[in-house]
Amino acid sequence: MSALMDMLMIFTNPQLLLLVGLGTFAGVYVGAIPGLSVTMAVSILISFTFSWDVLPAISLMIGIYMGGVYGGSRTAILLNIPGAPSAIATAMDGYPMAKRGEAGTAIGVTTVMSFFGGFIGIGVLALAAPFVSKFALTFQPRDYMLLAVLGILLVGSLSSGSLIKGTFAGALGIGIGAVGMDPLTFTERFTFDIPLLTQGISFIAVMIGMFGVSEALLQLHHIDMPAVRQKIDRIVPSFSTIKKHLPLSVQTSSIGVIIGALPGTGGDIAALMAYDHAKRVTKNPEREFGDGAIEGLVAPETANNAAVGGAFIPMMTLGIPGDAVTAIMIGALYIHGLNPGPMLMIDQPHMFWFIVGALITANFFILLFGLTGIKLFTKIVEIPRAFLIPLIMLLSIVGAYAVNNSITDVYWMLGFGVFGYFMRHYGYPLGPVILGVILSRLLDDNWRRAIISEREDLGRFFGGLFSSPLSTVLFVAVVLIFVSQTPLWTKGKALIFGRSNRSAS
Amino acid sequence: MEPDFRGDADHHDGTSDATPGGYADSRRPGELVFTILLTIGSGALLWNAYGIAGFEALSSPGAIPMATAAVMLISSIIILVKTARLKLVANETMSKDILPWLVIVMFVLLVAFGIALKPLGFIPTAAIFLILSMKLMARRSWPVTLLIALGSLVVIWLIFRIVFTVLLPAGIVPEAEFIQYFRDLFSAGGDA
Numbered sequence: 001m002s003a004l005m006d007m008l009m010i011f012t013n014p015q016l017l018l019l020v021g022l023g024t025f026a027g028v029y030v031g032a033i034p035g036l037s038v039t040m041a042v043s044i045l046i047s048f049t050f051s052w053d054v055l056p057a058i059s060l061m062i063g064i065y066m067g068g069v070y071g072g073s074r075t076a077i078l079l080n081i082p083g084a085p086s087a088i089a090t091a092m093d094g095y096p097m098a099k100r101g102e103a104g105t106a107i108g109v110t111t112v113m114s115f116f117g118g119f120i121g122i123g124v125l126a127l128a129a130p131f132v133s134k135f136a137l138t139f140q141p142r143d144y145m146l147l148a149v150l151g152i153l154l155v156g157s158l159s160s161g162s163l164i165k166g167t168f169a170g171a172l173g174i175g176i177g178a179v180g181m182d183p184l185t186f187t188e189r190f191t192f193d194i195p196l197l198t199q200g201i202s203f204i205a206v207m208i209g210m211f212g213v214s215e216a217l218l219q220l221h222h223i224d225m226p227a228v229r230q231k232i233d234r235i236v237p238s239f240s241t242i243k244k245h246l247p248l249s250v251q252t253s254s255i256g257v258i259i260g261a262l263p264g265t266g267g268d269i270a271a272l273m274a275y276d277h278a279k280r281v282t283k284n285p286e287r288e289f290g291d292g293a294i295e296g297l298v299a300p301e302t303a304n305n306a307a308v309g310g311a312f313i314p315m316m317t318l319g320i321p322g323d324a325v326t327a328i329m330i331g332a333l334y335i336h337g338l339n340p341g342p343m344l345m346i347d348q349p350h351m352f353w354f355i356v357g358a359l360i361t362a363n364f365f366i367l368l369f370g371l372t373g374i375k376l377f378t379k380i381v382e383i384p385r386a387f388l389i390p391l392i393m394l395l396s397i398v399g400a401y402a403v404n405n406s407i408t409d410v411y412w413m414l415g416f417g418v419f420g421y422f423m424r425h426y427g428y429p430l431g432p433v434i435l436g437v438i439l440s441r442l443l444d445d446n447w448r449r450a451i452i453s454e455r456e457d458l459g460r461f462f463g464g465l466f467s468s469p470l471s472t473v474l475f476v477a478v479v480l481i482f483v484s485q486t487p488l489w490t491k492g493k494a495l496i497f498g499r500s501n502r503s504a505s
Numbered sequence: 506m507e508p509d510f511r512g513d514a515d516h517h518d519g520t521s522d523a524t525p526g527g528y529a530d531s532r533r534p535g536e537l538v539f540t541i542l543l544t545i546g547s548g549a550l551l552w553n554a555y556g557i558a559g560f561e562a563l564s565s566p567g568a569i570p571m572a573t574a575a576v577m578l579i580s581s582i583i584i585l586v587k588t589a590r591l592k593l594v595a596n597e598t599m600s601k602d603i604l605p606w607l608v609i610v611m612f613v614l615l616v617a618f619g620i621a622l623k624p625l626g627f628i629p630t631a632a633i634f635l636i637l638s639m640k641l642m643a644r645r646s647w648p649v650t651l652l653i654a655l656g657s658l659v660v661i662w663l664i665f666r667i668v669f670t671v672l673l674p675a676g677i678v679p680e681a682e683f684i685q686y687f688r689d690l691f692s693a694g695g696d697a
Binding site: 048164167168171172175182184185188190223384385387389390391393394395401402407410414418422426427440444451452456458 | 536539543584616619622623627634635661665671
């Protein structure tokens with residue numbers, strides 16, 4: 001009952017309601033404007049909402065997050081430029097529809113389906129999180145350590161294809177997180193005897209550098225790209241269209257929640273898998289997939305919005321983020337003195353229910369902003385990059401400065417901006433770096449707790465590892481990810497499949 | 506679908522979060538140098554991590570740093586070997602595709618922004634930065650550039666100073682006095 005009250009609190013407080021609304025509105029446009037990304041917006045916003053109370057700050061960021069996931073689909077449909085990674089699959093059928101002059105229908109269907117998927121995700125979050133956090137209380141320190149490693153590895157391997165570069169990026173992140181004084185023994189780590197480094201590197205500077213400045217620098221390659229104008233007709237979809245695709249959307253939403261809930265996998269992968277699923281189950285599409293099939297639009301959009309709720313499950317209950325954006329959200333919660341993890345649900349259940357309430361509110365705002373304001377929208381996405389990029393850079397500098405009022409942070413931010421710029425050029429994923437930075441502390445603490453409780457004995461550590469089913473599963477998963485990238489895997493697969501082929505014939 | 510589908514020439518799709526650039530089967534200009542630098546850096550980090558506590562204990566403060574630095578070194582060596590074997594991308598050059606002059610100029614401007622921020626104050630520094638960079642990129646007439654740059658600066662300043670209450674270096678502009686003046690004006694208006 002009190003859970004319900006906490007959930008509804010947001011509706012009784014006009015200021016919070018307004019902030020979620022503003023956040024969602026901003027998120028939709030940030031997600032849609034080529035050159036801006038949700039990750040960028042959330043990381044810059046953390047520093048600006050730093051001095052706020054926790055509730056308004058979280059309301060605003062949740063709005064941006066939800067709005068941004070949805071907003072990415074707009075440009076995917078209109079310009080064939082997915083505004084967020086989770087909208088990559090949306091472009092495959094959305095853009096052909098827009099080219100045929102059905103942009104309005106496409107946007108309308110996307111909006112309603114995002115709303116629908118979002119609700120399923122939030123529903124699962126509300127139902128599952130209390131159980132998961134109860135279960136998480138039984139986790140051993142080694143389980144947390146393994147989960148953290150697994151999360152970083154999954155982000156590294158699934159998002160880019162090159163696990164080895166992802167591994168490097170993840171390790172780099174953990175290293176960056178370790179810089180400064182060790183919190184347990186006050187030993188200096190990675191400080192190179194430079195006094196400046198004893199304070200550690202502000203993770204906000206790393207984030208804004210990697211997702212703000214490096215993105216802005218990369219966008220400089222495209223400042224001359226002209227904005228494309230599209231004609232948009234009626235966008236409120238007919239009820240029969242919605243009803244027809246309801247069964248599919250339930251299936252793809254479920255895919256979205258499950259994929260979103262796995263540590264290390266987020267909306268982008270959920271959307272691609274849902275797209276694949278829709279392709280398999282749709283028997284007679286009105287149009288071929290890739291040629292503007294509505295099913296190809298319904299599937300990824302329900303899935304990526306459902307994945308938001310899913311991604312909040314490990315984030316809130318375990319403190320393990322699923323992707324770069326949730327990693328940044330965790331950073332935001334840390335900054336406001338909250339400690340995402342199983343204890344959050346026990347110590348501050350009202351916080352959890354408040355977040356659920358904020359997500360629901362944001363979802364309603366998506367429906368509202370998604371089906372209105374299309375004229376304004378077409379104007380805003382046409383802002384030339386030449387004016388946008390300097391503003392992003394300005395905001396990045398102000399953001400890096402604002403957290404600690406320190407110019408040093410600005411230089412760190414610029415340094416990581418340039419580093420991130422080269423990493424992007426040479427195919428290194430940036431998500432694992434942020435996950436590493438966020439999880440560094442958790443990994444270090446839990447490793448030391450685990451090994452001390454086993455009296456510094458590696459043999460006993462591995463013994464303990466295989467005595468609990470959960471630890472075993474996690475450990476095997478970590479090992480499998482590595483093996484899957486080595487030639488050993490291909491050989492083994494050839495061996496097994498070769499055999500099964502022979503036995504079949 | 507290709508695992509590293511990037512969707513468009515814009516690099517915008519996922520570049521921001523996950524899917525980076527680069528090619529799976531060839532090497533971009535400067536990639537080899539970058540990888541060598543990463544390897545050297547990882548080696549230095551490993552050396553430094555060893556210096557924290559050596560092989561004293563598995564639970565020492567140096568254990569995780571050493572492990573991560575070792576992972577970095579090993580993976581960067583593997584990347585280095587792989588990269589060295591690849592062919593250079595044929596039609597890309599360092600100055601055109603990796604580091605065009607605009608990127609360098611903008612970076613210099615950003616560093617200058619950082620240096621000038623404290624002594625000069627936020628408003629003048631940001632104004633100069635916005636005007637210069639917008640003029641440079643958009644190549645519009647001076648009135649248009651000035652209007653957009655200063656207009657957006659006013660909006661940003663209002664949002665951050667008033668809504669987010671972010672404290673920015675005042676520098677040479679008597680910002681606090683300015684805000685106080687308006688407060689007085691409004692409160693005086695309220696009293697009357």
